[in-house]
Amino acid sequence: MNHLNEEQLILHYYGETGQPGENGELGDDAAAGDTLAAERHLEECGPCRTLYASLQRVLNVVDGLPVPERSADYGTQVWQRIERRLGARRRTLRMPGGWWRWAAAGAAFAALMVTAFVAGRFYPRHTEPAQLAAAEAQTGERVLLVAVGDYLERSQMVLIELTNANPKGSTDISAEQERAGDLVTETRLYRQTAARTGDTRITGVLDELERVLVDITHAPPEMTPRQLEALRQRLEAEGILFKIRVLGSNVRNQEVPDAQTPRQTL
Amino acid sequence: MECNDLGLVTKARMGDPDAFRMLVERHSRPLFRLAYRMTGNQQDAEDVVQDSFLRAYKQLARFDERASFGTWLYRIAVNCSLDLVRSRKRRNELVVPADSEMDDSTLGLPSHDPAPDRIAMGGEVRERVAEAMTELSASERTAFVLRHFEGMCIEDVSRVLGCQPGAAKHSVFRAVQKLRRALEPLVSTAR
Numbered sequence: 001m002n003h004l005n006e007e008q009l010i011l012h013y014y015g016e017t018g019q020p021g022e023n024g025e026l027g028d029d030a031a032a033g034d035t036l037a038a039e040r041h042l043e044e045c046g047p048c049r050t051l052y053a054s055l056q057r058v059l060n061v062v063d064g065l066p067v068p069e070r071s072a073d074y075g076t077q078v079w080q081r082i083e084r085r086l087g088a089r090r091r092t093l094r095m096p097g098g099w100w101r102w103a104a105a106g107a108a109f110a111a112l113m114v115t116a117f118v119a120g121r122f123y124p125r126h127t128e129p130a131q132l133a134a135a136e137a138q139t140g141e142r143v144l145l146v147a148v149g150d151y152l153e154r155s156q157m158v159l160i161e162l163t164n165a166n167p168k169g170s171t172d173i174s175a176e177q178e179r180a181g182d183l184v185t186e187t188r189l190y191r192q193t194a195a196r197t198g199d200t201r202i203t204g205v206l207d208e209l210e211r212v213l214v215d216i217t218h219a220p221p222e223m224t225p226r227q228l229e230a231l232r233q234r235l236e237a238e239g240i241l242f243k244i245r246v247l248g249s250n251v252r253n254q255e256v257p258d259a260q261t262p263r264q265t266l
Numbered sequence: 267m268e269c270n271d272l273g274l275v276t277k278a279r280m281g282d283p284d285a286f287r288m289l290v291e292r293h294s295r296p297l298f299r300l301a302y303r304m305t306g307n308q309q310d311a312e313d314v315v316q317d318s319f320l321r322a323y324k325q326l327a328r329f330d331e332r333a334s335f336g337t338w339l340y341r342i343a344v345n346c347s348l349d350l351v352r353s354r355k356r357r358n359e360l361v362v363p364a365d366s367e368m369d370d371s372t373l374g375l376p377s378h379d380p381a382p383d384r385i386a387m388g389g390e391v392r393e394r395v396a397e398a399m400t401e402l403s404a405s406e407r408t409a410f411v412l413r414h415f416e417g418m419c420i421e422d423v424s425r426v427l428g429c430q431p432g433a434a435k436h437s438v439f440r441a442v443q444k445l446r447r448a449l450e451p452l453v454s455t456a457r
Contacts, residue, residue, distance in 0.1 A: 010442050014413060016420060016435075057453040058446045059414065065395050067302050074298065075291030082290070082316050086283070086323055169428065175327040 004041060004048045009055055012038045145251045148190050148202060152248040155183050155209055159241055163232045171228060174221040180213045187213060205247045212240055271335035279326055290319050293336065297343050303411045304347035314350060318343040341426045344408050391452060398448035402441050409437035
């Protein structure tokens, strides 16, 4: 048997088998007999034994590099640190099943309608009809703003996660697609509501966002780096993230009525 | 009743926070050891552990139940460690020699890290070992840490690295060869 080379010695140290191929490539694992053969060779060959002993000494020294110990309750400490941050994400974790997204969107829409209706019903009776109509519209608008603000935030998260992905190979975007699918359903409801309240500013952005979300939902679940780059460029070109941020910011500002405005009377 | 990782993942996916808590409690310590060996710094390792669990939770829907949760989590932790080291590099906190292979940069412990654990190590040998580890590229260091310290088989190392087993083996070879060259004179004189 020829001398063992360094790679064979390393393999032997780790209890792995396998012979390098002709081009220096490693072939498939060789027979278990390799280990026995290597051991037998080391017993008989002084130079290989010296080399192997040197390798063992070096790796034993490396083993001496200490790692700070963590107490037995370290896992509990980690959980306490991340629990709050997980809470914010928990609502984005979706259970599988198409019925769920429709039920959630339906419930959100129903809540929106009921709130607007109830607010209108209990508005003071002595108010003039014209004022009453205006107040109802404002209440409806505010409820819409709260819901849209939350929805925009979630949409933004999905888009940012996709645009920030920096893979070397293809990326599984099925989780983002599922969330985008949920958001598409909501987009349509909010867009229709915004159209009814005459808020063209919200309608316009939701129109654009819906197109992007639909395209993401229909994209292949495995995206290549090139496809992700194309998506990133499209989002940049359309400035959709910027528009979402601006609208989100405006919505948040309007959720709390200005004390100086007549809306305070609501 | 003791539940295996897969059972806990399934429950966590259904929205059971206790299930994910149990996974965190079960895997935090080994994850810290891995993160520390990857980053060489306690605070960074703590950050990596937390970020890894946050990422894992976020990506739980993507976890393939045929795979090992531990291996999947290790992969996330390795990526978090590499991200952290790269961001450290961008902040010019590291001196990074060019590496000819792949596009991964050389990982490094700060050479003169004043952290208490480094001081406690003491001795020229340990200092030299830490320095030698800084000379490994990202893939070499990852492969070496997983194979040597974590005892993973090459197949699992390749899964964590996202490469073929042959490439993982080569990374281990290169790492050991570099370490041997750097440390052999030291262990020879120490005998």
